[in-house]
Amino acid sequence: MGAKGKNEGMSKKSEAEWKDLLTPEQFEILRRKGTERPFTGQYYQTDTSGRYLCAGCSQELFTSEEKFDSGCGWPSFYDVKESNAIRTEEDMSFFMRRVEVLCSSCDGHLGHVFEDGPAPTGLRYCINSAAITLDPDEVDP
Numbered sequence: 001m002g003a004k005g006k007n008e009g010m011s012k013k014s015e016a017e018w019k020d021l022l023t024p025e026q027f028e029i030l031r032r033k034g035t036e037r038p039f040t041g042q043y044y045q046t047d048t049s050g051r052y053l054c055a056g057c058s059q060e061l062f063t064s065e066e067k068f069d070s071g072c073g074w075p076s077f078y079d080v081k082e083s084n085a086i087r088t089e090e091d092m093s094f095f096m097r098r099v100e101v102l103c104s105s106c107d108g109h110l111g112h113v114f115e116d117g118p119a120p121t122g123l124r125y126c127i128n129s130a131a132i133t134l135d136p137d138e139v140d141p
Helices: 015-021 024-030
Strands: 050-054 060-063 086-091 098-103 109-114 124-127 132-136
Touching: 015 024, 024 109, 060 124, 086 109
Parallel strands: none
Antiparallel strands: 050 060, 050 132, 086 098, 098 109, 109 124
């Protein structure tokens, strides 16, 4: 699934519709570009196998295979599941230059990407836990 698909039109929701759909924390992060405090997010230390989906529209963004412990306090990934699952924008807030990561389907703010990650990409996608949900792999009994 790319920027279009089953979630087409998600970013066209009104503020009231987003508030009804999301928790207050998810709304603050996904729609208002907020950031959760470091070392507090639900997925910061999770090592469960599975797929990480956008909390706003359920688009698949990352997998546990790309997740690593960067020590930054937020879930970190060195690559995205599909290159068209996200889009980036320059972020000049807080008097610094960063690259913001957004869901390509619903335009939800996910976090930022930095060029200090591990091989093979050299990237570190620093993602807010509240912006994603984990769809764990099924384990055979």
